[in-house]
Amino acid sequence: xxVVTIDWWSGSNEDGRREAVNEISSTVSRIAECxxxxxxxxxREVETSYWGKGGxxxxxx
Numbered sequence: 522x523x524v525v526t527i528d529w530w531s532g533s534n535e536d537g538r539r540e541a542v543n544e545i546s547s548t549v550s551r552i553a554e555c556x557x558x559x560x561x562x563x564x565r566e567v568e569t570s571y572w573g574k575g576g577x578x579x580x581x582x
Contacts, residue, residue, distance in 0.1 A: 522559035523549050530579065531566035538564055 525545055546560040553560075569579035 522555050522561070523553050524561045524563065525549060526563045526565065528565050528567055530572065531568050533564075533566060 550557045572579040
């Protein structure tokens with residue numbers, strides 16, 4: 522069933538991750554017409570020194 526992967530900068534808190542998983546799961550479940558329990562959400566936190574944006578490291582922005 523649906524698997525959603527989110528890459529974002531590290532530093533999020535558990536409440537924020539919980540809200541993101543809840544909202545994304547609900548939306549994907551509704552759109553894909555599948556049970557909520559079938560949706561998997563993976564959050565990967567990446568240090569800004571490992572993230573490039575606009576030709577620069579995000580840690581330099």
